Amino acid sequence: MELYRYTAHEIRDMLRNKETSVPELVKACLERINQVEPKVKAYVTVCEDEALRKAAEIQKGFDLGEDMPALAGVPMALKDNMCTKGLVTSCASRMLDNFVPPYDAAVVNKLSEEKAVLLGKMNMDEFAMGSSTENSYYKQTKNPWDLECVPGGSSGGSAAAVAADEAVFTLGSDTGGSIRLPAAFCGTVGLKPTYGSVSRFGLVAFASSLDQIGPLTKDVTDCALVMNAISGHDPHDSTSANVAYPDYTKALVNNVKGLKIGLPKEYFGEGINPEVGKTVEKAVELLGELGAEYEEFELPITEYALPAYYLISSAEASSNLARYDGIKYGYRAERFDDLIDLYRQSRSEGFGPEVKRRIMIGTYALSAGYYDAYYKKALQVRTLIKRGFDKAFEKYDVIITPVSPTTAFKIGEKAEDPLEMYLSDICTVSVNIAGLPGMVIPCGFDSKGLPVGLQLIGKPFDETTLIRAAYTFEQNTDYHKRRPNL
Amino acid sequence: MNYETVIGLEVHAELSTKSKIYCGCTTEFGGEVNTHCCPICTGMPGVLPVLNEKVVEYAIRAGLATNCEIAKFSKQDRKNYFYPDLPKAYQVSQYDLPLCTNGYIEIEVNGNTKKVGIHRIHIEEDAGKLMHDQWETGTLVDFNRCGVPLIEIVTEPDMRSAEEAKAVLDKIKSILEYTEVSDCKMQEGSLRCDVNLSIKPEGQKEFGTRTEMKNLNSFRSLVRAVESESKRQQQVLESGGVIVQETRRWDDNKGVSYSMRNKEEAHDYRYFPEPDLAPIVTTDEMVESIRKTLPELPDVRRKRFVEQYGLPEYDAWLLTTSKFLADFFEEAAKISNSPKMVSNWMMGDMMRIINDKGLDYDAIPFTPANFADLLGLIEKGTISGSIAKTVFEEMFTSGKHPEDIVKEKGLVQISDEGELVGIVKTVLDENPQSVSDYRSGKDKAFGYLVGQTMKATKGKANPQVINKILKDLLK
Numbered sequence: 001m002e003l004y005r006y007t008a009h010e011i012r013d014m015l016r017n018k019e020t021s022v023p024e025l026v027k028a029c030l031e032r033i034n035q036v037e038p039k040v041k042a043y044v045t046v047c048e049d050e051a052l053r054k055a056a057e058i059q060k061g062f063d064l065g066e067d068m069p070a071l072a073g074v075p076m077a078l079k080d081n082m083c084t085k086g087l088v089t090s091c092a093s094r095m096l097d098n099f100v101p102p103y104d105a106a107v108v109n110k111l112s113e114e115k116a117v118l119l120g121k122m123n124m125d126e127f128a129m130g131s132s133t134e135n136s137y138y139k140q141t142k143n144p145w146d147l148e149c150v151p152g153g154s155s156g157g158s159a160a161a162v163a164a165d166e167a168v169f170t171l172g173s174d175t176g177g178s179i180r181l182p183a184a185f186c187g188t189v190g191l192k193p194t195y196g197s198v199s200r201f202g203l204v205a206f207a208s209s210l211d212q213i214g215p216l217t218k219d220v221t222d223c224a225l226v227m228n229a230i231s232g233h234d235p236h237d238s239t240s241a242n243v244a245y246p247d248y249t250k251a252l253v254n255n256v257k258g259l260k261i262g263l264p265k266e267y268f269g270e271g272i273n274p275e276v277g278k279t280v281e282k283a284v285e286l287l288g289e290l291g292a293e294y295e296e297f298e299l300p301i302t303e304y305a306l307p308a309y310y311l312i313s314s315a316e317a318s319s320n321l322a323r324y325d326g327i328k329y330g331y332r333a334e335r336f337d338d339l340i341d342l343y344r345q346s347r348s349e350g351f352g353p354e355v356k357r358r359i360m361i362g363t364y365a366l367s368a369g370y371y372d373a374y375y376k377k378a379l380q381v382r383t384l385i386k387r388g389f390d391k392a393f394e395k396y397d398v399i400i401t402p403v404s405p406t407t408a409f410k411i412g413e414k415a416e417d418p419l420e421m422y423l424s425d426i427c428t429v430s431v432n433i434a435g436l437p438g439m440v441i442p443c444g445f446d447s448k449g450l451p452v453g454l455q456l457i458g459k460p461f462d463e464t465t466l467i468r469a470a471y472t473f474e475q476n477t478d479y480h481k482r483r484p485n486l
Numbered sequence: 487m488n489y490e491t492v493i494g495l496e497v498h499a500e501l502s503t504k505s506k507i508y509c510g511c512t513t514e515f516g517g518e519v520n521t522h523c524c525p526i527c528t529g530m531p532g533v534l535p536v537l538n539e540k541v542v543e544y545a546i547r548a549g550l551a552t553n554c555e556i557a558k559f560s561k562q563d564r565k566n567y568f569y570p571d572l573p574k575a576y577q578v579s580q581y582d583l584p585l586c587t588n589g590y591i592e593i594e595v596n597g598n599t600k601k602v603g604i605h606r607i608h609i610e611e612d613a614g615k616l617m618h619d620q621w622e623t624g625t626l627v628d629f630n631r632c633g634v635p636l637i638e639i640v641t642e643p644d645m646r647s648a649e650e651a652k653a654v655l656d657k658i659k660s661i662l663e664y665t666e667v668s669d670c671k672m673q674e675g676s677l678r679c680d681v682n683l684s685i686k687p688e689g690q691k692e693f694g695t696r697t698e699m700k701n702l703n704s705f706r707s708l709v710r711a712v713e714s715e716s717k718r719q720q721q722v723l724e725s726g727g728v729i730v731q732e733t734r735r736w737d738d739n740k741g742v743s744y745s746m747r748n749k750e751e752a753h754d755y756r757y758f759p760e761p762d763l764a765p766i767v768t769t770d771e772m773v774e775s776i777r778k779t780l781p782e783l784p785d786v787r788r789k790r791f792v793e794q795y796g797l798p799e800y801d802a803w804l805l806t807t808s809k810f811l812a813d814f815f816e817e818a819a820k821i822s823n824s825p826k827m828v829s830n831w832m833m834g835d836m837m838r839i840i841n842d843k844g845l846d847y848d849a850i851p852f853t854p855a856n857f858a859d860l861l862g863l864i865e866k867g868t869i870s871g872s873i874a875k876t877v878f879e880e881m882f883t884s885g886k887h888p889e890d891i892v893k894e895k896g897l898v899q900i901s902d903e904g905e906l907v908g909i910v911k912t913v914l915d916e917n918p919q920s921v922s923d924y925r926s927g928k929d930k931a932f933g934y935l936v937g938q939t940m941k942a943t944k945g946k947a948n949p950q951v952i953n954k955i956l957k958d959l960l961k
Contacts, residue, residue, distance in 0.1 A: 204532045367754055
């Protein structure tokens with residue numbers, strides 16, 4: 001098998017057994033990038049020289065027989081909204097096209113301590129706003145399973161790269177489904193951890209109360225390995241949870257006996273493509289055969305989750321993105337009359353249409369006279385949604401739903417209709433609103449040969465139960481082993 | 487018609503914490519431009535704030551010293567607006583759940599004590615500074631001040647005159663100095679004051695429409711702005727106009743205010759809870775332990791000065807407005823035999839010289855002990871009171887010890903009668919007219935002759951000895 005196809009845990013063993021070397025691995029991935037990138041377009045930056053330099057350095061550790069971390073030498077890539085010192089961090093926006101951060105994000109430091117090798121930065125929807133990666137300032141990332149389809153978004157580059165073996169694993173960020181939707185569309189494993197379990201320091205903010213960094217990997221074992229590396233309390237992030245973090249690999253257990261699964265009716269009904277619904281149901285039946293118990297239940301307020309999400313996330317975004325004003329860094333218009341015009345022109349030219357739309361929605365929702373009707377109401381819905389999940393989790397260990405109403409759609413199909421596009425997130429946003437962990441694994445393919453994802457939702461900080469259920473499913477299926485033909 | 491002025495103050499004070507409110511940068515004033523900043527306080531993409539716990543402690547101290555209730559649960563909010571000195575384009579402040587509420591302070595005006603309500607005290611971050619003049623092609627920004635912690639103290643509209651407004655600002659300033667919450671240097675901008683003002687016909691209960699006056703950076707400008715704005719509002723009403731609710735900017739050079747009605751000021755701040763920060767939760771134990779660290783506050787100290795040192799009410803009040811002055815007094819009084827004399831000199835010559843020179847109290851170049859020594863020289867008769875004034879002036883210039891000045895300049899008082907008799911005789915010979923005037927009953931002439939003798943001795947003669955000699959010789 002080609003070197004670029006291996007998982008992180010396979011690489012870990014191979015490097016220890018001296019079956020390969022870090023430079024060989026990194027070269028193989030860089031060659032793979034050269035080979036398929038013209039078709040997939042997942043990367044916005046490839047840092048070849050630095051990756052090779054790092055690879056040689058890390059190999060020395062293996063050669064000297066040092067005690068190496070689990071992810072040592074594993075080639076990986078980051079969504080381009082995580083700050084990397086000295087390396088452009090653009091958020092796929094013209095606004096930050098020239099922005100070189102003077103510091104590293106907390107996750108970058110952690111992966112650097114783990115001695116993972118950074119291959120480059122991934123394409124995304126501008127400022128993580130979108131469900132298809134069509135909102136990138138740079139390029140359209142393609143779905144490796146069908147190059148005419150979108151990879152999902154906003155972490156489309158991160159998911160496509162893993163599916164196309166252009167990186168062993170990647171990190172994405174998820175505000176309303178931005179890890180899970182592309183993971184589902186591209187047939188990879190994706191995890192949005194519990195809010196507060198991965199530091200947001202250095203993640204360029206979209207919506208602070210919803211954003212969370214998480215892994216996109218080739219299988220569940222890798223997901224656990226990456227979670228071990230990136231989770232933990234960070235005193236530099238006031239929303240980071242100061243709790244005991246588990247060894248996630250301990251949850252890699254092929255056993256779901258007695259696991260109680262809840263299936264919220266609202267997620268399987270109208271609007272869900274029947275093929276998707278059926279594939280997910282079949283996956284649940286398999287878990288049932290393996291010893292899990294499942295039943296349908298009602299999860300109220302679900303219908304209000306999407307509007308609440310778009311109000312809260314846009315309100316926060318309108319404030320978070322106000323700092324891009326052309327004064328200190330980033331894009332500044334060449335021509336302007338005065339200060340106000342400098343702001344107006346720089347922001348008009350620097351932001352794309354979807355970002356402007358969200359800023360306007362958010363500004364409106366926070367405005368005097370509308371705050372109570374929109375933002376405040378959305379926060380009330382948030383409380384009710386949390387309560388609904390709390391109640392459900394009194395009864396169930398895991399909630400299972402589809403990830404999106406459809407499989408990957410055609411490029412351009414929804415680009416002109418923002419509302420249609422927003423509906424792609426209908427199954428994922430509640431998880432962010434409630435701050436819960438949400439995991440996606442591939443659970444089958446539709447008649448067009450496109451991957452179908454399964455979403456597992458857990459109690460706060462109970463990623464281990466999700467990993468156990470996902471691992472059990474994976475051990476009894478082979479969807480995760482299939483690769484697109486590129 | 488007689489109008490009554492209704493005044494409320496919004497006082498911003500920079501806290502004396504060592505580091506900024508959300509990052510570890512120093513709060514020191516006067517550093518090289520853009521050296522006291524980091525990715526966090528300059529609002530780089532992706533950075534997050536962490537609240538400096540000292541800020542909460544200092545704000546609670548200010549709250550307790552002004553008799554406020556301390557909130558068990560309080561939160562921080564974003565105040566959104568665009569300005570180049572505000573790198574995140576929002577200021578983290580507190581909107582509807584401030585840390586301290588519902589307090590009061592007491593002021594004395596014209597011998598009457600008045601309670602003035604403290605509506606709230608909240609914490610927030612300061613902005614940077616624009617520099618318009620140092621560059622030919624445009625404006626530059628200095629972010630050193632960005633993220634320096636502030637408290638905003640909002641009073642109730644309980645003041646009715648410029649005098650009362652000044653007394654309130656005075657009292658707030660001294661409380662913040664005493665509690666070491668802020669160094670309150672108005673000229674460095676660490677204490678700033680906005681005035682909300684309206685007028686109403688005397689006796690009417692409802693308040694009129696108010697205006698907000700900004701850019702008051704001294705007590706003098708506060709007083710002038712209040713007087714000017716109440717006059718302006720009165721003129722508007724009397725000419726049949728209506729007061730517009732607006733923000734005005736005080737121009738201290740011209741002594742007038744201007745409306746700030748422009749695009750930049752037409753704000754809807756779109757406050758919402760800061761999602762990057764957790765709520766502030768305080769406990770009774772925490773508040774009580776802070777209360778225990780509160781020092782003696784100005785009102786208590788003033789009463790003690792009256793009782794312990796026998797100072798007049800006014801002197802005790804003035805000396806205790808400033809913690810520095812009060813400390814200075816007590817240290818000098820400890821050494822001197824006469825606290826009254828210390829107080830008199832401080833209230834008189836010291837205040838006059840400080841005001842003439844425009845000095846900060848903490849720029850006084852000599853110690854309280856040296857000051858007490860000067861007074862000791864007078865008491866011992868080494869120098870006269872009038873020579874002491876010269877020495878005192880010199881102490882302000884050179885900071886030297888009074889004894890050294892007296893020695894260097896040969897200012898020791900001449901009390902030797904034998905030496906002085908000759909000099910007095912010469913003066914009498916030179917001024918026959920005054921001598922005859924005195925003898926014909928014009929007492930005034932006596933003073934003139936004393937003056938001439940002092941002049942002849944360059945002020946060094948002991949006045950009592952001269953009096954005696956003159957009286958003897960003129961008999």
